[in-house]
Amino acid sequence: MEVSIQNVRKEFERFPALHDVSLDIRSGELIALLGPSGSGKTTLLRLIAGLDFPTGGAIYFGDEDASRKSVQERNVGFVFQHYALFKHMSVADNIGYGLKVRPSRTRPPKAEIRRRALELLDLVQLSGLEKRYPSQLSGGQRQRVALARALAIEPRVLLLDEPFGALDAQVRRELRRWLREIHEATGHTTVFVTHDQEEALELADRVVVMSQGRIEQVGSADDVYDQPNSPFVYGFIGESSSLPVTVEKGQVWLDDRSIGLTAKDAPEGSAQLYFRPHDVELVEGGNGCIVGTVAASRRVAGTRHVELEIGGAQHRVEIELPADHPAVGRSRVAFRPKKWKVFPQSSGAHPLRRQPAEIVELAPTGT
Numbered sequence: 001m002e003v004s005i006q007n008v009r010k011e012f013e014r015f016p017a018l019h020d021v022s023l024d025i026r027s028g029e030l031i032a033l034l035g036p037s038g039s040g041k042t043t044l045l046r047l048i049a050g051l052d053f054p055t056g057g058a059i060y061f062g063d064e065d066a067s068r069k070s071v072q073e074r075n076v077g078f079v080f081q082h083y084a085l086f087k088h089m090s091v092a093d094n095i096g097y098g099l100k101v102r103p104s105r106t107r108p109p110k111a112e113i114r115r116r117a118l119e120l121l122d123l124v125q126l127s128g129l130e131k132r133y134p135s136q137l138s139g140g141q142r143q144r145v146a147l148a149r150a151l152a153i154e155p156r157v158l159l160l161d162e163p164f165g166a167l168d169a170q171v172r173r174e175l176r177r178w179l180r181e182i183h184e185a186t187g188h189t190t191v192f193v194t195h196d197q198e199e200a201l202e203l204a205d206r207v208v209v210m211s212q213g214r215i216e217q218v219g220s221a222d223d224v225y226d227q228p229n230s231p232f233v234y235g236f237i238g239e240s241s242s243l244p245v246t247v248e249k250g251q252v253w254l255d256d257r258s259i260g261l262t263a264k265d266a267p268e269g270s271a272q273l274y275f276r277p278h279d280v281e282l283v284e285g286g287n288g289c290i291v292g293t294v295a296a297s298r299r300v301a302g303t304r305h306v307e308l309e310i311g312g313a314q315h316r317v318e319i320e321l322p323a324d325h326p327a328v329g330r331s332r333v334a335f336r337p338k339k340w341k342v343f344p345q346s347s348g349a350h351p352l353r354r355q356p357a358e359i360v361e362l363a364p365t366g367t
């Protein structure tokens with residue numbers, strides 16, 4: 001089932017939790033809503049579910065305007081982080097619940113409900129536990145039962161809000177892999193919310209990056225990591241370092257020194273340079289590079305993370321160097337980013353940005 005979210009706005013007592021959000025979810029797609037706390041992920045998921053209604057805009061399920069339809073009419077399945085199972089019901093009864101409460105017209109016979117519950121229990125790899133009660137299961141097993149319960153109604157869309165949020169890292173990783181397998185086996189259109197970027201990037205076909213009630217970027221894991229289209233996405237996905245610079249005469253300048261990066265298409269004026277700490281090359285020094293003083297250095301697995309002070313102690317950036325690099329205290333390091341982007345200052349290279357960023361994409365010097 002495709003879901004089309006069209007110019008959706010949501011206000012809570014005049015507080016705008018979502019501003020003009022549009023998104024087309026393809027049938028069978030596994031899509032992640034990723035963003036910091038308060039960015040509007042749960043709000044958007046609840047609007048898709050029909051647990052709440054938009055202040056403006058519309059939500060289509062296929063060709064049908066579902067904006068005012070109930071959860072039941074939309075036929076969605078959902079699992080929330082703390083969406084508890086019914087304590088007094090066995091695992092099998094929990095899974096069959098959504099079918100049992102259907103109006104008699106569409107309710108399958110008892111034996112059929114039981115058969116379906118056992119089949120789903122098998123799918124979530126918990127065969128044999130149908131008689132247990134939720135208190136007799138581990139956290140990960142409970143979440144799997146919750147997922148089986150959501151799947152039992154054969155939902156048109158499956159919605160998951162941080163379904164593995166409360167579990168430890170190891171179990172999360174296992175359930176993640178397993179959710180991907182279930183998704184491939186069942187082909188449900190699935191939207192899941194997470195603020196764990198590793199989870200989003202690993203699991204989803206496409207990631208929707210949200211900030212302050214807006215969608216910043218939609219794309220594959222590669223798109224959002226390699227081609228971030230705003231300072232926010234650059235800073236939010238993966239590691240990044242940034243410096244205030246000026247673009248003048250097609251060159252990037254840092255405190256009146258050219259740093260050897262050509263920015264022909266960028267607007268002239270104040271800008272913010274972004275790069276990944278591991279995407280830098282060391283140079284001999286002199287002109288056309290960034291020179292810093294080592295302020296801190298720590299060994300992290302196979303590399304050395306070095307914090308540099310640039311222009312006195314005015315700015316700090318982090319770069320990653322080979323583990324054996326002798327980055328001792330106060331020594332000078334000269335480098336140049338290999339892959340980078342500059343965003344004009346007016347595009348909101350600023351945490352409180354309200355405007356969508358203007359995209360400036362530039363090729364590094366020498367490529």
Ligand SMILES: Nc1ncnc2c1ncn2[C@@H]1O[C@H](COP(=O)(O)OP(=O)(O)OP(=O)(O)O)[C@@H](O)[C@H]1O
Nearest residue numbers: 012015017035036037038039040041042043044195
């Ligand atoms: N019922 C409500 N009444 C008033 N404000 C609300 C309500 N629900 C959410 N909000 C506000 O809307 C904004 C978005 O909230 P939402 O729950 O969608 O964030 P989220 O991205 O899911 O965050 P988290 O990662 O913390 O779960 C927040 O500022 C929140 O305080």
Ligand SMILES: [Mg+2]
Nearest residue numbers: 041042043193
């Ligand atoms: Mg939330």
